[in-house]
Amino acid sequence: MVDVQFRFRDDDAVNDPAVTVSAFTEQxxxxxxxxxxxxxxxxxxxxxxxxxxxEVAFPNWTDGRGYSSARILREAGYTGELRAxxxxxxxxxxxMRRCGFDAFAPExxxxxxxxxxxxxxxxxxxxxxxxxxxxxxxxxxxxx
Amino acid sequence: xxxxxxxxxxxxxxxxxEFRDQVRRRLAGELTEDQFKPLxxxxxxxxxxxxYMLRVAIPYGTLNSTQMAALxxxxxxxxxxxxxxxxxxxxQYNWIKLDDTPDALADLAKVEMHAIQTSGNCIRNISSxxxxxxxxxxxxxxxxxxxLLRQWSSFHPEFLVLPRKFKIAVIASEIDRAAMxxxxxxxxxxxxxxxxLGAEFHVGGGMGRTPFIAKKLRDFVPIDxxxxxxxxxxxxxxxxxxxxxxxxxxxxxLVHELGLEAYAREVDAEFAHLLTQPIEPPLAELKxxxxxxxxxxxxxxxxxxxxPDDRDDPDFRLWLDRNTYPHKQPGYAIANVSLxxxxxxxxxxxxxxxxxxxxxxxxxxxxxxxxxxxxxxxxPHVKKRDLYALWQRLDAADLSTPNLDTVGDIIACPGxxxxxxxxxxxxxxxxxxxxxxxxxxxxxEIGELKLKISGCINACGHHHAGHIGILGVDKKGKENYxxxxxxxxxxxxxxxxxxxxxxxxxxxxxxxEKAIEVYLANKQGEERFLDTYRRIGMAPFKxxxxx
Ligand code: SF4
Numbered sequence: 001m002v003d004v005q006f007r008f009r010d011d012d013a014v015n016d017p018a019v020t021v022s023a024f025t026e027q028x029x030x031x032x033x034x035x036x037x038x039x040x041x042x043x044x045x046x047x048x049x050x051x052x053x054x055e056v057a058f059p060n061w062t063d064g065r066g067y068s069s070a071r072i073l074r075e076a077g078y079t080g081e082l083r084a085x086x087x088x089x090x091x092x093x094x095x096m097r098r099c100g101f102d103a104f105a106p107e108x109x110x111x112x113x114x115x116x117x118x119x120x121x122x123x124x125x126x127x128x129x130x131x132x133x134x135x136x137x138x139x140x141x142x143x144x
Numbered sequence: 145x146x147x148x149x150x151x152x153x154x155x156x157x158x159x160x161x162e163f164r165d166q167v168r169r170r171l172a173g174e175l176t177e178d179q180f181k182p183l184x185x186x187x188x189x190x191x192x193x194x195x196y197m198l199r200v201a202i203p204y205g206t207l208n209s210t211q212m213a214a215l216x217x218x219x220x221x222x223x224x225x226x227x228x229x230x231x232x233x234x235x236q237y238n239w240i241k242l243d244d245t246p247d248a249l250a251d252l253a254k255v256e257m258h259a260i261q262t263s264g265n266c267i268r269n270i271s272s273x274x275x276x277x278x279x280x281x282x283x284x285x286x287x288x289x290x291x292l293l294r295q296w297s298s299f300h301p302e303f304l305v306l307p308r309k310f311k312i313a314v315i316a317s318e319i320d321r322a323a324m325x326x327x328x329x330x331x332x333x334x335x336x337x338x339x340x341l342g343a344e345f346h347v348g349g350g351m352g353r354t355p356f357i358a359k360k361l362r363d364f365v366p367i368d369x370x371x372x373x374x375x376x377x378x379x380x381x382x383x384x385x386x387x388x389x390x391x392x393x394x395x396x397x398l399v400h401e402l403g404l405e406a407y408a409r410e411v412d413a414e415f416a417h418l419l420t421q422p423i424e425p426p427l428a429e430l431k432x433x434x435x436x437x438x439x440x441x442x443x444x445x446x447x448x449x450x451x452p453d454d455r456d457d458p459d460f461r462l463w464l465d466r467n468t469y470p471h472k473q474p475g476y477a478i479a480n481v482s483l484x485x486x487x488x489x490x491x492x493x494x495x496x497x498x499x500x501x502x503x504x505x506x507x508x509x510x511x512x513x514x515x516x517x518x519x520x521x522x523x524p525h526v527k528k529r530d531l532y533a534l535w536q537r538l539d540a541a542d543l544s545t546p547n548l549d550t551v552g553d554i555i556a557c558p559g560x561x562x563x564x565x566x567x568x569x570x571x572x573x574x575x576x577x578x579x580x581x582x583x584x585x586x587x588x589e590i591g592e593l594k595l596k597i598s599g600c601i602n603a604c605g606h607h608h609a610g611h612i613g614i615l616g617v618d619k620k621g622k623e624n625y626x627x628x629x630x631x632x633x634x635x636x637x638x639x640x641x642x643x644x645x646x647x648x649x650x651x652x653x654x655x656x657e658k659a660i661e662v663y664l665a666n667k668q669g670e671e672r673f674l675d676t677y678r679r680i681g682m683a684p685f686k687x688x689x690x691x
Contacts, residue, residue, distance in 0.1 A: 037387075062182050062265070064305030068383050071302055075421055091166065091183055098301035111174070117165070122158060124151050126295045129302070130421040137151045137295070138425040141432065 002085055006104040006115060008097070014053040014081050041069035048078045056101070058086035067099045074100035074131035093118045100131040145208050145512060146291050146436045148256045155298065156253045159260055163187050164246035171243065186266060186304065188234075188259030189245055192562050196240045198222075199262040200252060204272035204290040204314070205233035205515040207257075209506040212513055214255040216498035222248045227498060229483060229491040231555055231606055232311070233271055233515040234262055238562055260298055265306045267297035267378070271313045273321045274516040277437060278524040280472040283335050286316040288433040289343075289370065292425065296371050303378050307385035308393035310378065311350070323517055323633035325349045325358040326609060328395045329377060336364060343370045347377060347407070348399030351603035356396040357637050359404050361411065367430075369415075372423045376415035380407065439473075440510035440525055448475040454532035462584055463535055463546040477528050479509075481521040481538060482545040482553055486582035487575050490556045491519030500541050508534050517606075518555055518594075520548065550587040551595055551660070552578050555606055559599030559616060560623070566599035568616025568623035569649075573597055576653045581660070590660060593673045594632070609633035611674045612659060613640040614652055625652035629659060629685055630677045641682060644690055658688045 004013065018034035025043050032053035035041055044051065054073060056066040070082055083103035084096050090110055097119065128136045148156075166187075170180045181191075188199040200215070207215075215235055219227045222244050223237040230236055240248065252258055262269055270290045277285045293312060297303070303310075313324045316333040324330035330346035342364040349358030365373045381395045384402070399407045455461050469478040481501065484490050493501075501521055505513045508530050509523035516522060526534055538544040547553045554577060557563065559570030574597055581587060596610030600617075607613030613628035624646040631640030647655055662685050663673045677685070 040383075062305050063387055064265075064303070064307075065383055065387075067302040067305070068379055075417070089179065089183075091162070092304070095299070095301035095304055114165075114169070114174075121162060122155075122299070124154060125301075126155070126298050127300055128422050130423065136425075137155075138429040140151065141149070142426055142428045 002105040002107055003109075004083065004103050004105045005109055005112075006093075006119070008102040009081060011081075016053060018053060018055045035066070035069050037063050037065040039069070041072045044073065044078075045076045048073070048076060048080075051078065051080050053081045053083060054078065055083045055085050055105075058084060058088060061087045061089050061092060067096070070096070070099040070101055071129060071131055090114050090118045094122055098125065098127075098129050098132045098134070100129075145206060146203075146287075146433065152295075153253075153256070156256070156258045156260070159187070159258060160246060160249045160253050163249055167242060167246055182264060182305070185264035186261060187249075187264075188262035189240075189242075190263060191564070192238065193564050194562070195238065196242055196245070197236055197238050197562070198240045198245060198248060198259060199230070199234050199236045200257060200259050201262045201269040202233050202235060202257075202515050203294050204270055204276070204287050205274050205517075206272075206276070206287060207513050207515070209502040209511050209513070211255045211257055212502035212505065213499050214251065214257070216495040216502065218248055218251055219495040219498065221251070226492055226494045228489075228558065229493065229515050229519045229521070231517050231519060231557075231604060232262075232269055233274075233517055234269055235515070236558075238558070263309070265308050265310075266304050267300065267306075267310045267312065270294050270297070271311070271322055271327070271517065273315045273317065274514040274522050275321060275469065275478055275524065276316070276514075277439070278471050278476075278478050279317060280470065281319060282316040282333075284316050284333050284341055285434075285437050286314045286333055288430060288437050289331070289333065289367075290314045291433050292371065292430060293374065296374070296425075303382060306378070306382050307387050308390065308395075310381070310395065312374070318635060320633070320635050320637070321516075323606070323609060323637075325637045326351060326355075326606070326633055327358065329374065330358045331370070333367075334364065341367045343367060343373070345373065345377070348396040348404075350394050350396045351606055351608050352394065353391055353601040353603070354397065355603065355608040355639050356400065357639065358396075359399065361404070361408055368427055369419065369424060371425060372418050372421075373411075373415055375423055376411050376418050379414055379418075380410045384410070440512070442473045442476060442525070443527065448527060448529040450528050450531055457532070459539070459544075459546075460532055460535050462588075463544055464531060466546040466550070467548045468531065471525065473525070475528055477526055477531060479523040479526045479531060479534060480516075480548045481523070481543050482547050483520050483543075484547060484553050484578065485542055485545045486552060487579045489571050490554050490574050493521075497541055497543055500537070501543070504534060504537055518549075518553060520553070546584060547587055549592045549594060551581045551590050551593040551612075552587055554578060554595045554597060555610070556597040557599050557605035559597075559605075563599060565602060566616065567601075567618040568599050568625060570597045570599040570605055570614075570616060573614060573616075573625065573649060573652060576649070577656055580653060580657060589664065591672055593660070595656070596631075606633065607631070608639045609637070610640060611672070611677070612656060614656070617646060619646060622648070624648065627652060627655050627659070627689070629682065630674065632674055643682070643686055655689045659685050662688045
């Protein structure tokens, strides 16, 4: 398993081995699952409360399906660790955070200074994703 | 016109810094070219045959004089003194140096411009009707809705690496001047019987190697759910669009393979879910944006007309009749500047011409200009009585070609002169055709004829949608051209049909001439080329061309 390089959670790291989505839905008492780009994250929705870790795999960062998987899980109320693994790039870290990822296990470790800058780069955002708790610009323009 | 507030400004400034950092990492060797490529593409920077090309966004084709002038200055400072307006209503600079790009972007940011998402597999610059806010036939000005979509799609965290590029157009009239049905999503604003404004969604249009006309997905999405509905459409695409083959990755293929119904079912389910999420900006935000798009202070005193003495100038009269369009406000007209001089490069303008158009917009058009997908420039609000003065200034700068929508008003992609993907050159073909039919008499006789040229199957020159389309192909290592007839992009969108075997460069110009002769010989009444073609069919054209 690849090491987690950045984590934005206070609870203890989850180290349970992640099973595939089909293995998870067919059996099991596993508490960690791995979502590949072609998997349907919605299959996990009935059992979110059993899960402590969802790993979303990025074999190639330019395959963006994992972003939708992440948001779908968070929108459905998943609160466990949501970990991006694989081919992660500095410049997407911030957007991944916005989709609900709170742990990052890049295949090749990233330059920590560049990553820190990237995580903090965007002070404001245009969209409400409902999963990162950030106020979009339109909400700031029109305070309730 | 929309004006940035501090938030908008901060977003583009932040992007400049981010890009500067990416370039630094690339030049320092921290990023390989392979890693850098998708990043620079999200910022409009392509590597072409001879140099980098920077594509600058002109959101919904609208810009003010200051912005236009800045585009001219950038052409001088970082390029070779000219720019190329594109079919996506952007501007491209073809000779940019990598280490200059952060500074060029910083210059753009100073005038509220950017290159964000002008390329890459993300939601691209939103396009709209070039006559928005000036045409009499719109149910609302579409630009505030386009601006709302611009903000929503800028750095959308979920949709930055879609299967393929994604283009959205918004129009608000029956007449489609923006090729809306040839976009991944086409939105037409409509009014319900009860007078409520809503969005009619079309999905899955596009050109490229497998052209499709968009299918209507929804008759009426309430306007305060438009963003949420768009989000549902794009999420379904992001999840299910093909990623195994870049030529099958556009949403048109997904809609085609799944079928419209199945795609619509997925969207409906996603939409129902997303409505429970706080995605939609409040109507107050739309109102705020609309505040920037109120009518300029039109003069009310007269219903002024063009001075009859001015009309006596035959060159002016030609231009007046060909290049102006009725305005909603009495006494005003919409004036088009053709960037298609006879024998010129379609869409190109020198820095001096760009700055002149900026000045003229300030003097004659309430500081506003538009870029059209036909690669021309529009002064949207000109007093009819000023048209002659405007025309004289344009004429002195070689900007008065009276050929709007005629055979000389050719759309052409950059082709093999610049583009690394090209099979054949587009520009010389455009130049030869433009010269062959260059005379004003000839153009008047032929009338409206939309001719479009692409240098390869990617169809950036929209050849499928030309009344006459020309496609450059590679035939055993030689440049070869196919001829298509009968395409259209308006309310009557259709895709052109290939006439038969291809031609060399001069051969395709001759074949075009023969096709036009068939039209002139068969034309009835006021028929345009397209009408005659639709009535008599391909056979007589084929016979004349190959017989
Ligand atoms: S149509 Fe082909 S040749 Fe022309 S610009 Fe597009 S990719 Fe390049």
